[in-house]
Amino acid sequence: MPNTAVPSRLTATRRSASQVRPGINGRSLAGHLAQNCPVASPEDTNEQVLHLFSEHQHVGALPVVENGRPMGIINRNQFMSQLAKPFHRELYARKSCIAFMNHSPLVVEHDVSLQDLSFMAVANGEKALADGFIITRDQQYIGIGAGVDLVKAIADLQAEKNRLVMESINYASVIQKSFLRSSREDMAAALNDYFMHWEPRDVVGGDYYYFVKHDDGFFCAVIDCTGHGVPGAFMTLIIASALNQVLKETDLHNPAAALAEVNRTVKQSLGQFDGGRQGMDDGGEMHSDDGMDTAFCWVDHRSRTLTFAGAKTPLFILPPGAEDLEVIKGDKKGVGYIDTPMDYAWENQTLSLKPGSRVYITTDGIIDQIGGPKQIAFGKKRLKKAIMECASKSMEQQKAHIMDTFYKYQGEHLRRDDVSIFGFRLD
Structure with missing residues (x-):
């Protein structure tokens, strides 16, 4: 044998x-x-x-x-x-x-x-x-x-990579929120009745807001940068840098001039000069076509006026006793994009506001969100309806009602974008 x-x-x-x-x-x-x-x-x-x-x-x-x-x-x-x-x-x-x-x-x-x-x-x-x-x-x-060990090892590695990525993104969220801290502090100091809802679709996002208090009034901006998630967050850093640079040297009483200067700064930062062509240049470098949609506002305490310049972002105004919101449209050009000229000039719109007037600014994350039984966008009409349903309540209570309405409409549908909405009442 x-x-x-x-x-x-x-x-x-x-x-x-x-x-x-x-x-x-x-x-x-x-x-x-x-x-x-x-x-x-x-x-x-x-x-x-x-x-x-x-x-x-x-x-x-x-x-x-x-x-x-x-x-x-x-x-x-x-x-x-x-x-x-x-x-x-x-x-x-x-x-x-x-x-x-x-x-x-x-x-x-x-x-x-x-x-x-x-x-x-x-x-x-x-x-x-x-x-x-x-x-x-x-x-x-x-x-x-063994094949099963290989599959398990790959799964473990992927889980570890995901953990490390999420740790990095979570820390990036801390950094991104730190950029908003001074705005939140000035907002609380300048306004008695307001809300600011900022909700990235992912842990970090491409929405941003800016608020600065002065003795004679305040300046505010709600910004929707290109993209969401990590790419959007990178854009907010570029925009935040541009805002900090420009708004310290520009007259905040003139939002249109501030928009124009931010546009020039962003286009120079991103190299967006080729008149509308996006793609690879002769040196193999990818052109960017990024920017932001935004509303810049200056509110003057003494004259009770609001000066508004919008880049593809409207303003919603509710005067005391009004039965519907007024929609103040902005210009049709965004900030920084290739098809926005370097010398593009936005227009200021100046509005007189009565005591008790409420003002709302939102990015398109709410308006464009798909939901409901017909699976269509939430839209401006539903947003206006939600605001009017709670217009007599405090701004913080209004936020709760607006967002509850939005979440119920979204239902089980995937979130499409970051969501930001700012509202305040003038004394």
Whole structure:
């Protein structure tokens, strides 16, 4: 009878991460998946392989190795099915185990990344996941990896990457909110009855607001930058930088002039000069076509006037006793976009406001949100209706009603954009 002992001379042990490659996270390399598994040699018979499988019930595949070099893999299920056929055991029991071996298994070096290994496994077909794959160091066998372990490792890596990304985004949210702190403080100091609802679609977003208090009045802006999420948040940083630069040097009593100066600053920052063409330039650099829609307002305490300049963003005014909101439209050009000329001039609109007048500014995240039984946009009409339903209440109570109406309308539909709405009452 042939010797059926396990050929321990070729038994591999699992390598630790530090043995795989110093200085690199071994958990992200193929060597981390090397399992402690018995091996066969081409001199071993199928009867010996059957004995190995019987002794090691957890082994799903057996590598075949000769002189330290991998030759193939024997899949347990396929091997057992072949020997179960009539007369196959009698015919093949004493023959070399290579008869039922996969001669072209996936073989990878220990320092291959799990990402590259996953691509190789997919390209190799289902056998790489069913049989497993052989792991080598300098073409010498060190272990076998299981397809299920590869899938789990990739999932764990992805979860870890997602965790790190979310940690970064959460911290970016702290930074973004810090840019709004001074505006919130000035808002609370200047207004007795107001609300500011700022809600990024994701953790960070492309909506931004700016408020600064002066002795004779206050300046406010509600801004909708291109995009949402991380790209939108980057745009808010550019816009915040432009605002801080421009508004310290520009007369805030003139919102249109401030818009024009911000437009020039943003276009220079983003290199948007090519008159409407977007794409790659001759040097292979991508042109930006980004900017913001916004409403700039100066409210003068003494004259009780509001001076408004809008870039594709309207103003909603509700005088005391009025039965409907007045909509004051802004200009049709946004700020900073390629098709907005460098010297574009917005127009100021000056409105006299009676005591008790309420003013609302919103980005299009509310207006454009799909919802309701007909799956159409929330729209200005529903927004005006929601405001009128609670117009006699405090601004904070109005915010609660407006947002509750909005959330119910959105229902189970995905949020399309960041949502920001600002409202205040003049004493």
